[in-house]
Amino acid sequence: MRLPIPSHIMAAEELGAVHFVGIGGAALSGLARLMVARGIRVSGSDAQDSPLLHSLTALGVACFVGHHASQVRGADTVVVSAAVGADNPEVVRALADSLRVWPRSAAVQSLLLGQRAVVVTGTHGKTTTTSMLVTALLAAGADPSYAIGSTLTSSGLNAAAGSDPLFVAEGDESDAAILVYLPYGAVVTNVDVDHLDFFGSARAYAEVFDAFLLRVEDGGFCVCGVDDPGGRRLAGRSLDVGLRTTTVGTSSAATMRAVDIRSGEQGSTSSLLLDGRPMGELTLRVPGPVYVVDAVAALAAGLELGYGFDDLVRGLASFRGSSRRMESKGTCGGIRVYDSYAHHPAEIQADLRAARALAGRSRVVVCFQPHLFSRTHLLGDEMGVELAAADVTVVMDVYAAREGPKDGISGAIVADAAAAAGGEVVYEPARSRVVDRLVDLTRQGDLLLTLGAGDVTDIGPLVLARLGELRQKEQG
Secondary structure (H helix, E strand, O other): OOOOOOOOOOOHHHOOOEEEEOOOOHHHHHHHHHHHHOOOOEEEEEOOOOHHHHHHHHOOOEEEEOOOHHHHOOOOEEEEOOOOOOOOHHHHHHHHOOOEEEEHHHHHHHHHOOOEEEEEEOOOOHHHHHHHHHHHHHHOOOOOEEEOOOOEOOOOOOEEOOOOOEEEEEOOOOOOHHHHOOOOEEEEOOOOOOOHHHHOOHHHHHHHHHHHHOOOOOOOEEEEEOOOHHHHHHHHHHHHOOOEEEEEEOOOOOOEEEEEEEEEOOEEEEEEEEOOEEEEEEEEOOOOHHHHHHHHHHHHHHHHOOOOHHHHHHHHHHOOOEOOOOEEEEEEOOEEEEEEOOOOHHHHHHHHHHHHHHHOOOOEEEEEOOEOHHHHHHHHHHHHHHHOOOOEEEEOOOEOOOOOOOOOOOOHHHHHHHHHOOOOEEEOOOHHHHHHHHHHHOOOOOEEEEEOOOHHHHHHHHHHHHHHHHHHHHHO
């Protein structure tokens, strides 16, 4: 459900009692946690029970499983997840009772008011870059508040209230929500093409980032990735509007540049240059060149905020990842399982490169679930081409998310494109058979990578459980 942005956004403390519809999601659960920390009475509902609901209940949040109109009773403001439909009974009752009914972005801005806010956005890498920036700032002695669309591996949290008047937030551009924020600093990782179901054209998508820069405070800064044409164009725009601008990446166009990148199973190392002059070395525990670029963006933002290079680099070296970003799920029978959120061709390419670095000479087996019918229709062929780089790929059917089915659009589009590009591909539209397929296809030493923004994240643990059962039978 896409809700209009309110004409006036007041501070969170002025919202009264807040009820979240879809509180179990990665985004709203974090906002609920932050509002509790500010002494706000919070309640919420979700379609399913989850560990996130349990953790919020422990904080005093009244959490409901299932959606019923009566659950908004006593609320003054209702914040609604984009995944919730307009026919949700809580939303219907809230509108009928003339309560404030806000999208997530408005609730985020209510928390940012009065803070020195840094918003991290971009087509790819915003979650990882936000997570890295928070980790680096904590190591440098800062205590920021933060809201991330994933959980930090180090803390198990997706949001926390800090003691400093500094707030780091991940900004979602998919529905132009970033145009709600008024940050002191902007970090834009890159500008590719995505979410055309909402924007309609690549130009309209790019223009939302242009407009975002105009919302940065006077005297504020922009860190912009310039390894892609869209990012380079935006960096020029940032300079035109008078922002302090640091460009980052691996290309010669970057003022802060990573060179001599060496990536392997233990992580990555690189040398950093500023305007062509050596700055120092950067070591990461996570593999893959794309994560190096994310780290350089986080470093540049930390420097803009006034923190020291050595402290920030030390923090980045301690970064252990965030959930669903090349996240290790375990090992069984010599098969290592990782999970990642990649659902766009560029993200698939980056994570397959990281998987190759982790796998060494072993095979990379991928289980990919396309996300959204509209994205599959527009980018399915490109997804397939990138997946052909794996040794074996199992393609699932489309995860519908907020859309209904579209005639002729299925995971077969991706599978056929991967096969045409020379990949070894199995199309398995029946989710109930995917685990068995993967168990049959994998062998000792393989790296299995599950990819996609949907419930494919559940497949890896199921494969590990099945492999464990088979080992027990063999040994018993």
